[in-house]
Amino acid sequence: MSDRAADAARPLSPEAQAVARRWTADVAAAGFLPAGRGRARAALEDLLRQLLDAVHAEPFNPAPGYQIGRRLVELRMSSPAVIGSTIALLAERLPELAGDPPGRRRIPHLMAGIAAGFSAAQRSAAVGAAEDMNRSEKLHWRRVQAGYQEQLRHTQLHDPQSQLPNRAHLLTHLTDRIATASPDARLGVGLLSIGDFAELSDTYGHDDLDLLLAAIGARLQQLAAAHGCFVAHLGDDLFALVVATGCLDDLAKAVDHACHALAASAPGACQPRIRTVEGLVEGPLQGTTAQAWIRDARCALGWARHDRRDRACYDPARAAADLRRHRLTGAMPTALDRGDFMPHFQPIYDLRSRRITGVEALARWRHGGQVLSPHDFIDLAEQSGQICRLGRSMLDQACRQAVIWREQGHRLTLSVNLSPHQLAEPDLPATVAGLLHDTGLPAAALQLEITESAAVEHHHQVINDLAGIGVQIAIDDFGTGYSNLAALSRLPVRCLKLDQQFIRQAPTAQAVTVLRHTRLLCQDLDIEVIAEGIESAGDERLLTDLGYTRGQGFRLARPAPAHTVTQLLARQAPGADP
Amino acid sequence: MGCAMTQSFGWVPEGVDVTVPDASRVYDYALGGVHNFKVDREFWDRAERVMPSAGLIARANRAFLGRAVRWLVDAGITQFLDIGSGIPTLGNVHEVAQDADPAARVMYVDIDPIAVQQSRSLLSGNPGAAVIEGDLRRPAQILYHPEVLELLDFSEPVAVLTVAVLHFIPDSAGPASILSKIGDALVSGSYLVVSHVGPDSTPAGRQAQQQAVKLYENTPTPVILRDAEEVAALLGPAFELVDPGVVSATDWHPDPEEAEDPPQPAALVVLARKR
Ligand SMILES: C[S@@+](CC[C@H](N)C(=O)[O-])C[C@H]1O[C@@H](n2cnc3c(N)ncnc32)[C@H](O)[C@@H]1O
Numbered sequence: 001m002s003d004r005a006a007d008a009a010r011p012l013s014p015e016a017q018a019v020a021r022r023w024t025a026d027v028a029a030a031g032f033l034p035a036g037r038g039r040a041r042a043a044l045e046d047l048l049r050q051l052l053d054a055v056h057a058e059p060f061n062p063a064p065g066y067q068i069g070r071r072l073v074e075l076r077m078s079s080p081a082v083i084g085s086t087i088a089l090l091a092e093r094l095p096e097l098a099g100d101p102p103g104r105r106r107i108p109h110l111m112a113g114i115a116a117g118f119s120a121a122q123r124s125a126a127v128g129a130a131e132d133m134n135r136s137e138k139l140h141w142r143r144v145q146a147g148y149q150e151q152l153r154h155t156q157l158h159d160p161q162s163q164l165p166n167r168a169h170l171l172t173h174l175t176d177r178i179a180t181a182s183p184d185a186r187l188g189v190g191l192l193s194i195g196d197f198a199e200l201s202d203t204y205g206h207d208d209l210d211l212l213l214a215a216i217g218a219r220l221q222q223l224a225a226a227h228g229c230f231v232a233h234l235g236d237d238l239f240a241l242v243v244a245t246g247c248l249d250d251l252a253k254a255v256d257h258a259c260h261a262l263a264a265s266a267p268g269a270c271q272p273r274i275r276t277v278e279g280l281v282e283g284p285l286q287g288t289t290a291q292a293w294i295r296d297a298r299c300a301l302g303w304a305r306h307d308r309r310d311r312a313c314y315d316p317a318r319a320a321a322d323l324r325r326h327r328l329t330g331a332m333p334t335a336l337d338r339g340d341f342m343p344h345f346q347p348i349y350d351l352r353s354r355r356i357t358g359v360e361a362l363a364r365w366r367h368g369g370q371v372l373s374p375h376d377f378i379d380l381a382e383q384s385g386q387i388c389r390l391g392r393s394m395l396d397q398a399c400r401q402a403v404i405w406r407e408q409g410h411r412l413t414l415s416v417n418l419s420p421h422q423l424a425e426p427d428l429p430a431t432v433a434g435l436l437h438d439t440g441l442p443a444a445a446l447q448l449e450i451t452e453s454a455a456v457e458h459h460h461q462v463i464n465d466l467a468g469i470g471v472q473i474a475i476d477d478f479g480t481g482y483s484n485l486a487a488l489s490r491l492p493v494r495c496l497k498l499d500q501q502f503i504r505q506a507p508t509a510q511a512v513t514v515l516r517h518t519r520l521l522c523q524d525l526d527i528e529v530i531a532e533g534i535e536s537a538g539d540e541r542l543l544t545d546l547g548y549t550r551g552q553g554f555r556l557a558r559p560a561p562a563h564t565v566t567q568l569l570a571r572q573a574p575g576a577d578p
Numbered sequence: 579m580g581c582a583m584t585q586s587f588g589w590v591p592e593g594v595d596v597t598v599p600d601a602s603r604v605y606d607y608a609l610g611g612v613h614n615f616k617v618d619r620e621f622w623d624r625a626e627r628v629m630p631s632a633g634l635i636a637r638a639n640r641a642f643l644g645r646a647v648r649w650l651v652d653a654g655i656t657q658f659l660d661i662g663s664g665i666p667t668l669g670n671v672h673e674v675a676q677d678a679d680p681a682a683r684v685m686y687v688d689i690d691p692i693a694v695q696q697s698r699s700l701l702s703g704n705p706g707a708a709v710i711e712g713d714l715r716r717p718a719q720i721l722y723h724p725e726v727l728e729l730l731d732f733s734e735p736v737a738v739l740t741v742a743v744l745h746f747i748p749d750s751a752g753p754a755s756i757l758s759k760i761g762d763a764l765v766s767g768s769y770l771v772v773s774h775v776g777p778d779s780t781p782a783g784r785q786a787q788q789q790a791v792k793l794y795e796n797t798p799t800p801v802i803l804r805d806a807e808e809v810a811a812l813l814g815p816a817f818e819l820v821d822p823g824v825v826s827a828t829d830w831h832p833d834p835e836e837a838e839d840p841p842q843p844a845a846l847v848v849l850a851r852k853r
Contacts, residue, residue, distance in 0.1 A: 028836075031610040032637040034669025036644060037835035076668055079610045129612035136695040144691075 012045055016052065019093045020045040026089060030081030043075050051094070054110055055103045062106070065113020066120075073121035083118045087111060161210050162217030164233035167294075170240055173230050174290035177242070181285035188251025188282040190241040191297040192258055193305075195275040197237035219261040229254055240297070248282040248313060255280060255311075277304045281314035329380045331367065336389055340366045343398045346559035347568060348415070348530060348552045351544050355572060358413035358447070360552065361398035362559045363390065382421055391422045392431060399439040399446065401562045406445070410569050415447045415474060420459075423450065429465035436469070443470030447495060451476050460491065467492035474530075479518075489525060496522055500533020500553070503543070516546050601746065601799040602693040606665040608636040613665045613696065621793070628789035631778075631842070635827075638842040639773050642827035643741050644674050646771050646849060649831060650737045651678040655769060657736040658684040659726070661714050662743025666697040671739065672707040680706075685729050687712040687720050714743060715751045717759045735767040735852075744812065745775045746799045754812045761816035761852060768852040770817055773827060774809050775801060776846040787844065809846050817850035824848040 012020065024041040027033070033040045047068050054064040072082060090111060095104045157169035165173065177187065194200060201209050213233075220231040220239065229243035239262070243254045259276050279301025281293060296314045299322070304312035335341060343361040350357050365372040381387040395416050402414040422428055436443050448466060452475045467473055474495035475488065479502055488496075498518065505511040522529045531543050534553030543551060557568065599621035603614040607622050626632050647658070656679055660671045663686035675682035686697050686709040697709035708729050712720040720726060730736055738760055747753040757770065764770075778784045787803070794801040804812070806824040813819070822830065827845035 028839075032640055032668060034609075034640070034644065036641065036833055038833065041835065076610070126612045132696065132699070133613055133692070136692055136699060139699070140691045140695040143695075 010049065012049060013097075016048055016097055017045070019089070019097065020048050022093075023048070023086065023089055026085035027077045027082050030085055031077065031079035034076050040075070040077070043071075047071060051090075051110060052097060055094075055098045055106055060106055060109075062109040062113050065110035066117035067113075068110075069114040069117025069119070070121040072114075072118055073125055078122055078125065083115060086118075087115060090114075159213075159217070159233040159235070161213040162220075162233040163214065164217045164220060164231055164239070166232060167234045170230075170232035170234070170242070170294070171290045173232075173242065174293055178285055178288055178290065183286055185285045186245045186247070186283060187285045187288075187293070188241075188243050188245040188248070188254065188280065189293045189297045190243075190251055190255040190258065190281075191234075191279045191294075191301045192239045192241065192255065192262065192276045193278070193301055194237035194239075194262070195277050200237075200274070216262055219264070220258060223257055223261045227254060227257060231258070240294070242293075245282055248280070251280055251282045252311075276310070277301065278311040279304055279314070280311065325380055328367070328372075328377055329384045332377070332381060332384065332386050332390075335365060335367065336386065336393060339393075341390060341393055342366070342561075343394050343401065343416075344559040344561055345398075345401070345565045346552055347557040347565060348413070348550060349556045351540065351549055351551050356410075356412065356557075356565075356569060357550065358415060359402075359565060360415040360449070360559075361394060361401075361417075363394050363417075364559075378419070382419060385421075387419045387421045388425055391417075391419055392435075395432070396435055396439070399435055399441045402445060403439050403441050404562075405566070405569065406441070408566070408569070411445070412569075413445055413447050413472070414441070415449055417449045417451075417476060420451065423459040423462050426462070428462055429469060432466060432471060433469050436471075444472065447472040447474050449474045449476040449497065452478055452480065463491055477532075479514075488527070493527055495528040495530060497530045497532055500531075503531060503533050503535075503539050512542075512546070515543075515548075519547055599797050600690055600692075601797070602664040602688060602690045605636060605742070606667060608633055609640055609668050611665060611667045613667060621797070625790045625793050628793065629786040631783070631786075631844070632790060634840065635775070635842050635845045638827040638839070638845045639742050639847075640669060641833070641836070642773060642830055642845070642847050643671070643739070643771075644669050645831055645833065646739075646741075646847070647671050647674045647737075648678055649849070650769055650771075651675055651682060653769075655735055655737045656682045657730050657734060658682065658739060659687065659720075659730060659736055660684060660739040660741070661687045661712070661720065662740060662746070663688050663693070663697065663709070664690075664742075665693050666700045666709075670700075672701070672704065676704075676706060682706060683729055684708075685710070685726050687714075687726075689713050714740065714747060714756060717756050717763075721760065721763045732763055733765060735769070736764055737769040737771060738764065739771045741771060741773045741847075742775075744772060744809075745801050745804065748800070748802055754814055757812055758814045758816060761814065764852045766852050769820075770813065770850045770852070771847075772809060772812070772850070773845060773847040775803055776805050776809065776826075776844050777803050779843040783844070804846075806846055809848060813848070813850050816853060818853055820849045820851050 020041060023044045024037065027040065027044065028037060035043075050064050051068060054061065069083075072078065072086070090107075094107050098104050098107060157165055157172075159166045174189075181187075200212075216239070217233065220233075220241075223229070224231045224241075227243070229241055232240040232242075234240055239258070241254060241258050243251060245251050255278050259278070262276055263274050279297045279299070281296040281300055296319070299319055300312045300314040303318065304310065342364055344364045345359040345361055347356040348358040348360060349355065363374050363378070365377055378387070381390050398414055398416050402412060405412055418428075425431075432446075432448075433443075435441075436446065448471055450463065450473060463473055472494040473492055474497055475493055476497045477499045478496045479499045496518075498515075502511055502515055502518075519529055528550065529548060531548050531551040532553065534540050534543065534551045534555045536555055539553070540551070540555060557565075560568075597617060599618045600615075603618040604622050604625075606612075607614040607619050622632075650658070651674075656675075658671055658675055663671065666686070671686070672682070672684040675684055684707045686694075686701075686707070688694050688697070688709070688711065691711055694709050694711045701707045701709060708725055710720070710723055710725050712723065714720070721732075740757070744753055747756065760770070778787050791801050791803065810819065810824050824846055825848070826841055826843045827847045828836075828839060828841045830847050830849075
């Protein structure tokens with residue numbers, strides 16, 4: 001650089017300057033000169049000076065020719081026409097500038113160098129450019145791919161309508177939080193479900209519903225940013241909120257905010273109010289799993305819906321009970337197949353003679369080393385549609401046992417409970433008749449207990465048909481619900497089983513009055529009354545004083561397996577069964 | 579990747595369409611650059627066949643760009659937003675600007691991702707220059723791009739260059755409203771530089787031009803010719819024309835050394851100042 005600066009100071013001869021001007025014009029005609037004509041001429045004058053120096057240098061060195069060729073390309077005078085016009089011009093004008101013959105003889109060597117240097121530089125520029133473009137395109141492509149990946153990641157982790165994080169994102173978020181939790185960190189997860197979502201969808205129509213979800217998404221996102229919580233959209237009407245908590249109250253407050261945000265999201269004029277149902281779970285973070293948080297919140301949400309409340313909080317005890325119920329329901333079909341259900345029998349006594357006049361069959365389930373009572377499983381059997389199968393199995397087993405006792409000389413009345421679901425089966429009378437026929441139990445020895453409920457009203461026909469085959473009909477739990485005596489008179493009822501609550505309330509004068517009048521009424525209607533739930537000597541005395549003659553209860557005998565009842569019957573002083 | 583492509587452009591990665599000419603690479607080739615593909619070179623060779631002055635117009639335009647940038651630096655401008663900047667070879671705006679004032683900052687914007695990527699690698703290590711991918715038809719996305727706002731201070735004058743790019747913007751895309759939106763973002767004392775292909779001065783020249791325009795119709799960037807009046811009308815009331823107004827590139831503050839170059843009436847240029 002400093003050399004050239006010194007050279008530049010050294011003026012060229014007027015002839016040489018003229019050559020440089022021609023050279024500049026030729027090069028400018030051959031291609032674009034980015035730096036402008038003035039700079040180009042200065043640069044070419046400089047090159048011409050170096051060339052003339054090389055012509056006269058002792059000893060001769062052809063290398064500067066090569067450098068000059070390269071320099072042309074560096075100056076962006078690189079078009080093919082540049083080298084052509086350069087060689088032509090220099091071949092013509094350099095000899096006269098060089099002067100003496102030894103100098104002239106050097107010119108072809110220098111020219112060869114210029115051509116070689118030019119093409120070498122030109123080639124590396126072209127190859128360099130190709131490499132450069134290659135790299136640029138690869139980088140570009142990589143960016144495009146990264147962009148797609150990011151987009152894909154976004155779609156994979158976000159709900160398309162609300163643009164909120166989706167379920168997968170929520171799971172990763174929870175997993176990350178659990179992994180990095182300090183020992184005392186607590187967390188709250190709230191699930192918010194839009195009540196009446198289906199109606200809302202109808203009100204809004206498809207496009208507007210999308211808008212609504214987008215509006216909700218934006219609102220919740222704002223809320224998340226303002227309150228430092230994480231929100232997600234788990235599809236349709238279900239949103240989740242995750243927040244660091246100190247106690248359940250912190251979560252409840254955050255969920256309140258979210259509900260307000262949701263309620264205010266509805267765009268448009270009609271603005272139906274958005275109501276939410278919420279399931280909350282809060283607790284220590286360490287040692288948990290993401291799935292468990294969502295499952296528990298879902299469970300709480302289910303309770304809120306089931307209990308028709310706006311909000312429910314997760315309760316491990318209730319969840320354990322739910323789980324047990326689910327497991328029992330699942331186990332029931334196999335248990336029925338295997339015969340794990342069987343009847344126990346509770347004797348019914350004649351209160352005057354203390355003799356057993358009948359037995360009530362009560363279902364029992366041998367399950368996992370325990371014996372379960374009806375209140376553990378009857379609801380489940382009804383909800384899962386297995387009650388009819390269970391009822392038939394009980395009836396069958398109980399009839400067979402009753403026949404055995406009859407063969408031993410005990411003329412007992414067998415009471416068996418019917419569920420309203422069984423009453424709804426039109427072929428029930430035929431089934432019962434078939435069973436009586438198969439087992440050989442006289443119809444009159446069977447009493448079917450129907451729970452007193454509105455359902456009874458709907459099944460007059462079935463009940464009449466059952467009575468028609470000679471079976472006795474009893475109303476169970478009388479006094480607990482419907483207590484419609486008018487209905488009673490229209491049904492072929494032979495017996496009332498008075499619910500134990502009357503006896504529990506008996507010390508009050510009012511209850512005693514009811515007991516007395518019920519018995520009198522039944523006497524008038526020619527209906528037998530059996531008092532249930534006799535637990536003490538006092539109970540028994542009260543009932544006998546009021547004229548009751550039949551009863552059952554723990555004071556008399558608990559429900560027991562058939563063989564125990566057989567022993568009781570055997571121990572009874574022989575005498576005529578009624 | 580198709581077989582034909584593999585054979586002729588073995589090193590071109592998938593996803594880059596080298597089967598259609600690209601404005602930035604065609605222009606690079608027109609100026610003698612080497613950052614172009616066969617399809618670009620063939621396209622330009624055809625254009626030059628129908629319109630032999632095309633190369634000179636390209637050069638006149640590029641030379642104008644250099645002079646305009648030098649003029650702006652002399653006028654005290656240190657911030658440049660070059661929209662439609664193209665392939666960064668052969669006389670870059672930042673080279674010219676930073677040569678005149680090392681503190682000058684230049685933001686390049688182009689719609690072609692490869693040109694952007696090449697600019698990016700060229701500019702790495704130059705804190706005063708950067709590049710983003712952007713579309714002139716969406717000026718807000720350029721003006722409020724975080725990288726643009728980081729490099730340029732719009733509370734100070736900025737020179738916006740739309741050089742040899744507005745003729746790719748059809749009337750349907752609202753070029754005047756684009757320029758007006760750009761004007762809104764600038765403080766008074768800022769500048770707008772425009773160059774635009776205009777109709778040739780002779781009937782023969784115009785006929786040749788029509789043929790070249792036809793060729794461009796088959797590229798992703800068709801060309802729209804606008805005459806001096808139309809170009810001036812694009813600027814709108816926010817800008818006042820700086821002398822000598824809308825002129826041909828060769829007439830705009832010509833370099834005395836280049837005074838003898840043939841005039842290029844089809845390369846219209848104008849420099850305007852934000853009121
Ligand atoms: C002819 S070159 C001009 C390069 C440089 N401004 C010059 O004049 O020397 C046109 C450039 O504009 C770009 N371009 C075309 N349409 C564009 C748009 N809508 N937005 C941004 N750049 C665009 C092309 O990719 C190309 O690089």
